[in-house]
Amino acid sequence: MLQRTVEGIVVRSEGKKLELRVITDKIVNIFVTDKEEKRRDTIAIEKKKYDIPDFNVEESKDKVLVLTKDLKVEIDKKTFFITFKDKDGDVINEDYGEGVKLGDSEVRCYKKLREDHFYGFGEKAGYLDKKGEKFEMWNTDEFMTHNQTTKLLYESYPFFIGMNKKHTYGIFLDNSFRSFFNMGEESEEYYYFGAYGGQMNYYFIYGNDIKEVVENYTYLTGRIELPPLWALGNQQSRYSYTPQEKVLEVAKTFREKDIPCDVIYLDIDYMEGYRVFTWNKDTFKNYKEMLKNLKSMGFKVVTIVDPGVKRDYEYFVYREGIENDYFVKDKYGITYVGKVWPGEACFPDFLQDKVRKWWGEKIANFVRDGIDGIWNDMNEPAVFETPTKTMPEDNIHILDGEKISHREAHNVYANYMALATKEGLLKERTNERPFILTRAAFAGIQRYAAMWTGDNRSLYEHLLMMMPMLMNVGLSGQPFAGADVGGFEGDCSEELFIRWIEAAVFTPFLRVHSAIGTKDQEPWSFGKRAEDIARKFIKIRYELLPYIYDLFYEASKKGYPVMRPLVFEYQEDENTHKIYDEFMLGQNLLIAPVYLPSKDRREVYLPSGIWYDYFTGERYEGGNYYLVEAPIDTIPVFVKEGAIIVKQKPLSYVEEDRIEEKVVEIYRGNRGKYVHYEDDGKTLDYKKGVYNLFEIEFEYFDGEIDIKFDKVHFGYEDGAKKYRFVLKNFDEVKKVKINGEEVEEYEIVVK
Known part of the structure; x- marks a missing residue:
């Protein structure tokens, strides 16, 4: 049975229902179910009214055809087998075998494998092109050394881009349960995606090229708002700078050594017994004075705030949470208790409006003394001493007045926490841009927070891994991302730090961070050579801030990544399709980091056109590979012909002058x-x-x-x-x- 709706069509057959909605001429939503249920959007979808375009519906005995200006969607009325075609009738994407498969414990969709390359999937280790691989999406606090076999990390973006010689498209699975993707690892004939629960609710997103697919995808999931300019500057962190005298010493040293820096982070040791929204009375007894001193030196302060609230009735946050029923419950309706940094702790149910409002008030009160931004960590949510590294999947949350399990809430927990934090910052500073940094995330996080890639290592392999990971995060809608410079865990060497800072100054988010018990990782900690080179390149970043800020403006309007794979700008050049160790900063600068020890030259591919060495002006013909000299104080950077780059004088911090x-x-x-x-x-x-x-x-x-x-x-x-x-x-x-x-x-x- 076929029913026409304002947005599309509904087809029913043999106890199943297919709902097709036309969002734009190039975006179509597919929802298939065998239950009497409505489609449920996750927080990833930006709530807005779509300007539905004109479309036509044609019906024959066996098929239904939905036609927009750019797409022809053909549906088998009995099997719900779907074929997406372009306006000329050429197949872009089609189901395979039984197409959508619905079960009690999982939903999945099979597609015919026609693609040469797959990109996206957010924060995944490995290389840029994901064809032939398989993944799962389940936010996980993975402390073991990350490598290509690491399948679960901190963030989940159930979105990918498929590309072949003729077509480019994206698919976003709007399902927050643990999801899975097999992109030809199982078969050369098909690929599939799905989830262990929830609905088969996906968006097919067509585009003339990768740029348009990303633009259309972020039309759905939202785009970044302009960040505060200071958040694009250099940022220094450690687990942990303590006591307050150490914080001030680090700040003063940056100024004395003329190394630009805008932000200092305070990790968990600033708190009283790891209780969020408190200060340690011994090590930060004059924290208000410290914050004033830092501000007088031009520093912004970002403090870590984890979701775990210490179980202590004398502690005001816990007491308020218990008395007002703000915490996540177990399957029996009892407040769940798990161990994290403060020991036994409870976890706010950020999916509830009232809980977000309460948390936002706590944020607003906390930052009033002079805190400039909030760093959300452990928000997968991570739980110690459990085999799953998180809370039980049958825990209970409340979303829109209905009970849902943690299986459904887990991947979006961090987004709701970031939303609560953003609302709290705006409550206190109604006309000031909020800055939030998050470790965990789901699709759409760009509307609330910047992200970093979590607990990496002081390894050359992780310097390399930073590039394809951040590029795929950018293709997945999040332009504001970075990795811990020098590596979080392990002792960074002088050469590795130099090579990492040379590369990282050209990434969207620049922060040095290191773990407790490791060597110091400030720029001066490795001797004069590293200090001088770090100063040189950090100043280059500050010179380029107008250009970088322009890229964030573009991201706010079109959703384009700031840090881009070469294929994003040169899709017609097949040589760019698998390049993972070079990247573009916008459309004008090509960066080719050195990511191996004891190397003073590297191979660089330059796409078609004329290119100029950014530092020497040497001219290169594109469409060729070059062996480029790269002594320790240089990173290969190239500017394309006809480029226009706006720069400024370097400052010690953004608001210095x-x-x-x-x-x-x-x-x-x-x-x-x-x-x-x-x-x-x-x-x-x-x-x-x-x-x-x-x-x-x-x-x-x-x-x-x-x-x-x-x-x-x-x-x-x-x-x-x-x-x-x-x-x-x-x-x-x-x-x-x-x-x-x-x-x-x-x-x-x-x-």
């Missing part, structure tokens, strides 16, 4: 185009139009360069007043025009 002048570097090419964004970097006023948007273009012909600098939007009066143009790698320039006028000095004053 007002930026009156910016430099616009124009790299030789026939033409180039760039959009530069500017606002105060702190408040939410940009949402009210208080920002500047400039479009910069140039054309170069026969020794003459014509530059256009257009104000697309001008609502922020305190931006840079002067833009100075620097022409890079041009052999001969006879004449320069800016906005149609010939100039001797290559600059423009903004009024």
